Amino acid sequence: MSKSNKDACPTETALDLIGGKWKGMILYYLCSDIRRFNELTRLIPGITQRMLTKQLRDLEAHGIVHRKVYPQVPPKVEYSLTKLGKTLKPVIRELEKWGQGYLKS
Amino acid sequence: MSKSNKDACPTETALDLIGGKWKGMILYYLCSDIRRFNELTRLIPGITQRMLTKQLRDLEAHGIVHRKVYPQVPPKVEYSLTKLGKTLKPVIRELEKWGQGYLKS
DNA sequence: CTGTATCCTTATTGATACTG
């Protein structure tokens, strides 16, 4: 987004970072555990490797997700929430609660 | 979105409804008050009439926003949160809080 | 296993002009 009034509307800042088609689900699963690349692929039906990579890189760039590479063959990479990422948990939890309520109504 | 695992991930349901480039800000302003079309245009710099209309219609279609038309000239239309929409307040509040924290860090 | 690289399609957004 070019330059909206983020100061006046922090809501927008947050949605910029966790919005998008897949980030919600990625964060949802990272909230409960450290996950590997392939694991996320399985947990999130329909996502392609390209999109998963892209979203994870995005989250990483914003300091929300940490990427830990084990230099071995075959490769092993673990994704987890950073300190900042963990502060998102209440947000994710609220979204989750609301989503559940909405689905029941 | 076609058919992801919304049941497994209510977070996604929520983000589907309140995500997008402008919905966060629209909801942010509707949380605190009833707003008119032109008022929202002023409050949200950069949004076009076309986009504001589209987003409001979206929110309306999902039962989050109520559109009240006063049959008069010049026209007057008021937008407000529905009962369901009001249940979003804690969610918006969490997003807002997190956004503020993020901006400060 | 964890990605890149290409190419292509679709969805979102924007600019602008116009209307009841």
Add this chain to the structure above:
DNA sequence: CAGTATCAATAAGGATACAG
């Protein structure tokens, strides 16, 4: 005031193949 209509541009997403 509160929108529509039209057209154009950009961004997001997807399919598939390939690589270290």
